[in-house]
Amino acid sequence: MSKKNPLGYFKHSDEFKTYRAGERVFAEGDDGHEMYVVKTGKVELLAGSVPLEVVEPGGILGEMALISDDKRIASAQAIEESQLVPIDRDKFRFLVQQTPDFALEVMKVLAQRLRKMNVRHTKIIRGEKG
Numbered sequence: 001m002s003k004k005n006p007l008g009y010f011k012h013s014d015e016f017k018t019y020r021a022g023e024r025v026f027a028e029g030d031d032g033h034e035m036y037v038v039k040t041g042k043v044e045l046l047a048g049s050v051p052l053e054v055v056e057p058g059g060i061l062g063e064m065a066l067i068s069d070d071k072r073i074a075s076a077q078a079i080e081e082s083q084l085v086p087i088d089r090d091k092f093r094f095l096v097q098q099t100p101d102f103a104l105e106v107m108k109v110l111a112q113r114l115r116k117m118n119v120r121h122t123k124i125i126r127g128e129k130g
Contacts, residue, residue: 008058009095009102010037010085017086019043019078025061030072032065034086041082046075053113054079060109066092067106 010016016039019025025036025043036043038059045052045061052074055061065072066089087095096103123129 009099010039013039013085015085016083019082019084021078021080023078025076025078025084026072028072028075030065032062032068032070032072034088035060035062035066035092036076036084036086039083039085041084042079043076043082043084044079046077047073053116060106063106063109 017036019041026032028047038055038057038061040057043055043059043061045055055076061076061084062072064070066087069089096106
């Protein structure tokens with residue numbers, strides 16, 4: 001598979017939101033009406049106060065709540081000034097229908113995040129550190 005990422009579809013987009021360092025993008029428990037592609041900057045995903053992942057340019061966040069039409073299970077906060085391209089449900093559906101590679105990239109991110117969580121969970125069950 002080529003080294004595509006979701007930013008490739010939006011790198012020239014002038015439809016983005018800018019977040020200052022330390023500014024919250026969304027909070028755990030919020031409705032998930034949008035997902036985001038990081039255009040510039042870095043955004044940290046947190047479960048409570050536990051860091052889960054840092055999302056860099058080309059990465060996505062907020063996709064789980066958008067896809068499942070559920071509340072957010074994590075918070076997101078800009079680590080540095082960041083530009084994020086919002087993708088609402090209608091735009092997401094259009095992209096999935098018209099650009100299968102976009103859908104595959106989103107599924108790849110979901111699979112990677114699930115794999116990381118499974119590894120963490122297994123380590124906890126086994127009483128391993130780290």
